[in-house]
Amino acid sequence: MIGKLNHIAIVVPDLAAAANLYKETLGGRVSNPVDMPEHGVTTVFVELDNSKVELLHPLGEDSAVQNFLNNNPGGGMHHVCYEVPDIDAAIKQMVDKGARVLGGGKSKIGAHGLPVVFLHPKDFCGTLVELEEIGEPQISYTMM
Ligand code: CO
Numbered sequence: 001m002i003g004k005l006n007h008i009a010i011v012v013p014d015l016a017a018a019a020n021l022y023k024e025t026l027g028g029r030v031s032n033p034v035d036m037p038e039h040g041v042t043t044v045f046v047e048l049d050n051s052k053v054e055l056l057h058p059l060g061e062d063s064a065v066q067n068f069l070n071n072n073p074g075g076g077m078h079h080v081c082y083e084v085p086d087i088d089a090a091i092k093q094m095v096d097k098g099a100r101v102l103g104g105g106k107s108k109i110g111a112h113g114l115p116v117v118f119l120h121p122k123d124f125c126g127t128l129v130e131l132e133e134i135g136e137p138q139i140s141y142t143m144m
Pocket residue numbers: 007009054079081111130
């Protein structure tokens with residue numbers, strides 16, 4: 001069912017420093033930061049030929065990634081995102097196979113304007129997994 005790796009997300013303590021690291025040290029194609037208040041994050045995307053890296057920094061009071069940063073002050077890998085053709089079919093398959101779907105088992109509109117769900121890390125080898133229904137991105141990033 002899962003298709004391409006859509007992105008790997010890394011939580012960072014300093015977004016400008018991380019963006020600069022990916023741009024200058026690694027020579028990556030790096031977007032300008034985009035605030036996503038509904039997700040409690042500010043995001044920078046690094047465009048790779050075959051995938052993306054999503055640099056995440058907490059935004060606002062109860063950001064989902066603030067706890068992660070408290071536990072990992074230097075930052076760290078937060079989740080991997082796999083593309084699926086149909087989010088509702090994917091949710092059904094997860095439930096049928098006994099995997100826990102976070103957020104009450106309902107998809108939400110994710111950082112790219114497409115339906116996503118997150119799966120419990122304890123069911124996936126200690127890794128938070130995001131499934132994203134593929135389609136045309138609704139949010140465009142301008143590159144630095
Ligand atoms: Co993600």
